[in-house]
Amino acid sequence: MIADRPRRSALYLPASNPRAIEKARTLACDVVILDLEDAVAPDAKVEARSLAVEAVRAGGFGRREVVIRVNGLDTPWGAADLGAAASVHPDAVLVPKIAAPEDLAPYAAALGGPTRLWAMIETCAAVFRLDALGQAAAASRTDAWVIGGNDLAKEMRCRPGADRAPLQPALALAVMAARAHGLAILDGVYNAIEDLEGLARECEQAVDFGFDGKSLIHPSHLAAANRAFTPSAEAVAWARTVAAAFDLAENAGKGVLRVEGRMVERLHLAQARRLIAVADAITAHEVAEA
Known part of the structure; x- marks a missing residue:
């Protein structure tokens, strides 16, 4: 799938x-x-x-x-x-x-x-x-x-x-x-x-x-x-923030982070990356059909 x-x-x-x-x-x-x-x-x-x-x-x-x-x-x-x-x-x-x-x-x-x-x-x-x-x-x-x-x-x-x-x-x-x-x-x-x-x-x-x-x-x-x-702009922005935080070298291997005052776990990273992928695919479709 x-x-x-x-x-x-x-x-x-x-x-x-x-x-x-x-x-x-x-x-x-x-x-x-x-x-x-x-x-x-x-x-x-x-x-x-x-x-x-x-x-x-x-x-x-x-x-x-x-x-x-x-x-x-x-x-x-x-x-x-x-x-x-x-x-x-x-x-x-x-x-x-x-x-x-x-x-x-x-x-x-x-x-x-x-x-x-x-x-x-x-x-x-x-x-x-x-x-x-x-x-x-x-x-x-x-x-x-x-x-x-x-x-x-x-x-x-x-x-x-x-x-x-x-x-x-x-x-x-x-x-x-x-x-x-x-x-x-x-x-x-x-x-x-x-x-x-x-x-x-x-x-x-x-x-x-x-x-x-x-x-x-x-x-x-x-x-x-x-x-x-369609994921909202706010949801996509937050997902990108979460993904970027986990991608920082100093956060490598960490299971839990504090991001903008909120606790974020690696399970949230998987959710964030999927949401970003869906949003990017939707945007690509819209651009292609414009």
Whole structure:
């Protein structure tokens, strides 16, 4: 996994919509997810598969990661989706409704080249197997998890509400497990397309939980997600101060420093360097696209 690669915004696009795919090549998203699953009706899935393959072959997505979400292998379309995706080597293949580590193996076995596996965390069973799923990540080419809040809420039969209270334990555990096993993790989608204030609040909540970014269902949601998950100028400045202090020759080997009146440990140095790397990558993207 590229730990410092920005994944602030991951936009789902129905692969059955070529106009949406073309537009995605110009949007300010960090990840484009060409969706063959929930966003595509059964009678459009075969065509959507062909369009997704064509889009990846054509390229033109620039610095954006390109991910294909396939249907599960327990559906009539899953095997063909996986084979088609593997043939064009997108950055990753996103697989739905993972429940146990052994679910990952058939998907991983089909992939080759640089293509990685991303997994949806959207079942109650997956929440209770998070550590085992994390342990299986290296062997299954898994780099990232994506929360599927809608499916998880449906399976739980809960009513999440504005604060997502019933889901909060699962969200926190998923982030902890992802961090324990070196995985990126993206929050689930916000359903109310026109409620940008509610979206902004949920993005801030996701930042507070420790997510790397948020999956999205509409281009109008990109600005809020990018804003929330972009490190602030103040945070970047402090990170550079911390890194510079530890880099001083007289501080070599020290585990704890006093920096501008604050106690700073080496664990803060690792956090600072990652934040700087993410901020620098975001700045480079913005300069390149200006």
